[in-house]
Amino acid sequence: MPEQEVQDKFIAMVSAKADVQLRLSEFHPRCMLTTARHEVRVPRFPAIDYHNHLDAQEPARVLEIMDACGIEHVVNITMKVGDEALAVMERYRSADARRFSTIGWMDWTGVDGDFDAFVAESIKRLDRLVKHGAVGFKFWKDLGLTVRDARGELLRVDDERLAPIFERAGELGIPVMVHIGDPEAFFLPIDANNERYEELAAHPDWSFYGSQYGKHDLLEQRDRVFRRHPRTTFVGAHIAENSEDLQRVSAMLDACPNVLVDISARASELGRQPYSARKFFLRFADRILFGSDLVPEIEMYRLYYRFLETADEYFEYPTHASGQGRWNIYGLDLPEDVLRKVYRENALRLLP
Helix, strand or coil, rough: HHHHHHEEEEHHHHHHHHCCCCHHCCCCCCCCCCCCCCCCCCCCCCCEEEEEEECCHHHHHHHHHHHHHEEEEEEEECCCCCCHHHHHHHHHHHHHCEEEEEEECCCCCCCCHEEEHHHHHHHHHHHHHCCCCCEEEEEEECCCCEEEECCCCCCCCHHHHHHHHHHHHHHHEEEEEEECCCCCHHHCCCCCCCHHHHHHHHCCCHHCCCCCCCHHHHHHHHHHHHHHHHCCCCCEHHHHHCCCHHHHHHHHHHCCCCCECCCCHHHHHHHHCCCHHHHHHCCCCHHHCCCCCCCHHHHHHHHHHHHHHHHCCCCCCCCCCCCCCCCCCCCEEEEHHHHHHHHHHHHHEEEE
């Protein structure tokens, strides 16, 4: 029988057994590896979740999960502004002032008017938040991507007119958290070469492909702000939004001693480069904060602990329901002195 005929018959036989119409969204393969599996129910040291969003959560329920998972304290980054922000702060303060803190949110109301008046009002808003107990202040990715001034021009991250706000935060002794940009894939076409195609196809509004400023331009603008305000402490959320390139993050941290980073929502990226990530944690152990940025759930926290504390191989990462990409992660097996700093001690330096 000719070789081509044999191949055609074999392909036909395999096709008859396989579901060739399977949708990619329905494809959920089970890993066939047999490797060590360790469940870490509570962290090696009491943990502070320095990056979460609890505005829509019930404090009593969050406390139950914290108790079950060894979470000592959660910092809520409220996405509310004005009186609504103060109401959220009071709700969590009333539930347990020892277990919750709040980071305030930048309010862009008035940015499309007189800019000097806007900056003056922004400083008043910041002062008000701190007076009511805010332990930090956050600038989100709308800066550099969507916020426009009175001329209709996109506001740059390093616009010098914003400098008084960063300076005031330094005077008040509170850190400024920044989430500038997004994962590299979000700035690329949503096509067959994008490793987060499924996530972006499900959430096309997350794509910034074709935006005025590219990912690296935004990071350079942000880094200029870090260097311009050495007396202000900054926290680069999500491994300074550059977890795909730890060499660049390391260079930024070397150049900017006033910056820390949190690991929230980036176990997915760090865990697929375990050798580089472990070196990064060992080198910058004093400047890395534990954070989740995920709805508080017991299994979510335990996946983070497994990632940080074990040498387990190829397991799922904590994530939003949609997932971030078709890969699994590896544990970092960090030493106790690093875990103690990342879980708790570094955050304590930033909390009053």
